[in-house]
Amino acid sequence: MLVDLKRNHLKDIFEYSKDPEFSRYIGMGMPNRLKDVKPFLTLILTENKSGRRKYFGIEIEGKVIGTAGLLNINTSSNSAELGYGLSRKYWGTGIMKAHVDQIIKIGFEDMGLEFLTVGTGILNVRSNNFIKKSGFSYTNSLNDKSWYKLQKVTYENCCT
Ligand SMILES: CC(C)(COP(=O)(O)OP(=O)(O)OC[C@H]1O[C@@H](n2cnc3c(N)ncnc32)[C@H](O)[C@@H]1OP(=O)(O)O)[C@@H](O)C(=O)NCCC(=O)NCCS
Numbered sequence: 001m002l003v004d005l006k007r008n009h010l011k012d013i014f015e016y017s018k019d020p021e022f023s024r025y026i027g028m029g030m031p032n033r034l035k036d037v038k039p040f041l042t043l044i045l046t047e048n049k050s051g052r053r054k055y056f057g058i059e060i061e062g063k064v065i066g067t068a069g070l071l072n073i074n075t076s077s078n079s080a081e082l083g084y085g086l087s088r089k090y091w092g093t094g095i096m097k098a099h100v101d102q103i104i105k106i107g108f109e110d111m112g113l114e115f116l117t118v119g120t121g122i123l124n125v126r127s128n129n130f131i132k133k134s135g136f137s138y139t140n141s142l143n144d145k146s147w148y149k150l151q152k153v154t155y156e157n158c159c160t
Contacts, residue, residue, distance in 0.1 A: 002056040002099060005044055005067065009057055012064035013037050016087030025124035026085060047071065054106065058086065058099050065090055068099050070107055070116070078114040080107060082131075091126070100134050104159075108152045115152060119145040135159065 014037045017023055023030050028040045044067070047053035055069030066086035073080040082103065086096045107113045118136055120127040122144055132138070135158060136148035 001059050002068075002102060003059045003064070005041065005048070005055065005057045005064070007041065007045070009064045010034060010037060010041055012057075013041060013067065016065060016089070017085075019088050022085065022088050025121035025127065044069075054080075054103075054111070055083070056099075056103070058095065060090075060095075066096065066099075068096065069103055070111075070113075073111075073113075078112065080111075080113055080116055082107075082116050082118045084127075084130075096130065097134060101159075104134070104150065104155065108155050113152065116150045118148040120148070122146050 011034065014031060014034045017028065017031050017037050017040075020030055028037065031037045044053060044055045048055055052073055053069060053071045054073065055067060055071060057064040058066040058068060066084070068082075068084035068086075070080035071083050082100065084096055084100055090096070104116065107116055116136075118131045120131060122128075122141060128146055131148050134150075135155065136150045137154075139147045139149050141147065
């Protein structure tokens, strides 16, 4: 279930983020202490408030086991970037795919966006495979990241 993120989700986020397999390809470094993930959550809460993001917690049985949503929301180009991260315990279960599908729907149908992008580490094979399964097409590689794009028209033709 997608839920609004709150400050008291910090402990849940830390619990799965301290796994080096989780954090090796993402920008938060390798968190060792609870306070290491605080900047990540604070940024989400601040940007959610300002409208630059629409980012959620993924909750199961009262526990946040991942986050996903839209960042860098750009009202001029009507676009946003998709981001996602899930506790390793749940990889391969289809949980992230189901939640990302919901977020894509929110982006195109509720927010009226024209296209979505994803930038993921070139070496993050799992994430590169995952995002192609979610309908995105590879566009280019830049600064150690592979970039993918999904146009609204492509989404409408495949998934509505
Ligand atoms: C990226 C992430 C959300 C994907 O979720 P997931 O549950 O692992 O994804 P799925 O299992 O649905 O899909 C991953 C694909 O990679 C494949 N895969 C599995 N293990 C793999 C491996 N070791 N190497 C490469 N591909 C692998 C899977 O088979 C699957 O493809 P398939 O369904 O066609 O077989 C999750 O791995 C994650 O949170 N990683 C850590 C955070 C992260 O890297 N976020 C991305 C930041 S941009």
